[in-house]
Amino acid sequence: MPFLLSRDATQWRLLLLIAILFISYLCIGMSLPVVPVYITGQLGLGNVWAGLGVGIVFFATIVSRGHAGSLSDRLGAKVATGRGLACYVAGALVALVAGLPFASPWVAFLILLAGRLLLGLGESLVVIGVIAWGIGLVGPARSGSALALIGAAVYGALAVGGPIGLALFEWLGFAGTMAVSALLPGIGLVAIRRLPGVAAHPGAERPPFRIVLGRIWAYGSIICLQGIGFAAISAFFVLHFRAQGWPHAGLGLTAFGGGFVLVRALCGRLPDRIGGLPVAIGSLAVEIVGQALIWGATSPALALAGAFLTGVGCSMIFPAIGREVVHRVAPHLRGTALGGFSAFQDIAYGLTGPLAGFLADRTGYADVFLVGSLAAAAGLAMAIVLHRATTP
Numbered sequence: 001m002p003f004l005l006s007r008d009a010t011q012w013r014l015l016l017l018i019a020i021l022f023i024s025y026l027c028i029g030m031s032l033p034v035v036p037v038y039i040t041g042q043l044g045l046g047n048v049w050a051g052l053g054v055g056i057v058f059f060a061t062i063v064s065r066g067h068a069g070s071l072s073d074r075l076g077a078k079v080a081t082g083r084g085l086a087c088y089v090a091g092a093l094v095a096l097v098a099g100l101p102f103a104s105p106w107v108a109f110l111i112l113l114a115g116r117l118l119l120g121l122g123e124s125l126v127v128i129g130v131i132a133w134g135i136g137l138v139g140p141a142r143s144g145s146a147l148a149l150i151g152a153a154v155y156g157a158l159a160v161g162g163p164i165g166l167a168l169f170e171w172l173g174f175a176g177t178m179a180v181s182a183l184l185p186g187i188g189l190v191a192i193r194r195l196p197g198v199a200a201h202p203g204a205e206r207p208p209f210r211i212v213l214g215r216i217w218a219y220g221s222i223i224c225l226q227g228i229g230f231a232a233i234s235a236f237f238v239l240h241f242r243a244q245g246w247p248h249a250g251l252g253l254t255a256f257g258g259g260f261v262l263v264r265a266l267c268g269r270l271p272d273r274i275g276g277l278p279v280a281i282g283s284l285a286v287e288i289v290g291q292a293l294i295w296g297a298t299s300p301a302l303a304l305a306g307a308f309l310t311g312v313g314c315s316m317i318f319p320a321i322g323r324e325v326v327h328r329v330a331p332h333l334r335g336t337a338l339g340g341f342s343a344f345q346d347i348a349y350g351l352t353g354p355l356a357g358f359l360a361d362r363t364g365y366a367d368v369f370l371v372g373s374l375a376a377a378a379g380l381a382m383a384i385v386l387h388r389a390t391t392p
Contacts, residue, residue, distance in 0.1 A: 014137050016195060021130050022153040024188035024340050027088050027181035028123060029161020030301055032234045033250060034169045034177055043105040047357035054235040055353025057155040060120025061346040068128040069339025077133035078197030084125025088185035091118030092178050099175030128342060132335040136198030147319030148268035152261050160258020163250040179270030213340045215328055219321045225379030226284060226317045227348030229291045229310050229372035233354045240365035246300035255304045259311030276320035284305055284380040287313025291373035295366050308391055
């Protein structure tokens, strides 16, 4: 590392940070398809509870994003990231306990929810910490590129984590899968110890969190609406395939993540070049098509194509809109603003699981993806309105 850092310290530190994020975030990706299968299969509970098991992670992030952003601004992004990784380890270990034999499935379910809440707190701290860390390294002028790299690590981990998690579930069971999930962020926790952090802003004046939210709520609403499509895939794609009797159910997140990472690799600098809102408008249009394709699919190939297009569409929306947010707040408020901004996405992830489970129980899994398509269409309309309002 000293030799590599001597060539371009900023670039290599950012890439190392991205690698740490990818390895650690596998604990989230591995659990997403496994948790609903475990809840509906081995615990014998319904789709609403399966959706809650997935979505409660994002409820935890909703209530903790403000704290994560403030902590990152006051004490530094490295501190926030380290605490988040520790929560990842603790959450996976608590979930491991839920995989042990219990007399009542409800006892195991409640323990699992506790572990998922810890995982959600960790997700909030890690993602906001890494975002603030990355932007602190490269500066606001390259914030779109940094956000694109960070998102590629997150969704790349989701893409490979899904099939890995299902394979481990078949081989080691739920408890064994959670044990592996605890190991990965532990590696990240060790790795960040020698990585230099970026300056904090401990003494700067800070307006109330609601004031910061007031500056960014319109942009956050777009993120909320686009997030419903991904939440639908993460919680119900596997169950939809199994209900249809289709093979390769574990490839849904892989197809989504493949499209996501491909676009990040090809278009990661586009928001910095042409602006965030034009990129978001085109992306939302693609997501609409992807979700509609899953809804109307008559074969697994069509559904996987829809998941791929959803990934293509979702790929650049967060960095594109996030770039707009970064340029609308002072440097000492970036962590807080991005925390509030991310909370809007968490609302989509948290609410989609149980509400879509309620819908799936009554009309089937396919209609969940119709809702995702309609939500993306609403986000597209908002992005067009904002673009017209901010274009001279």
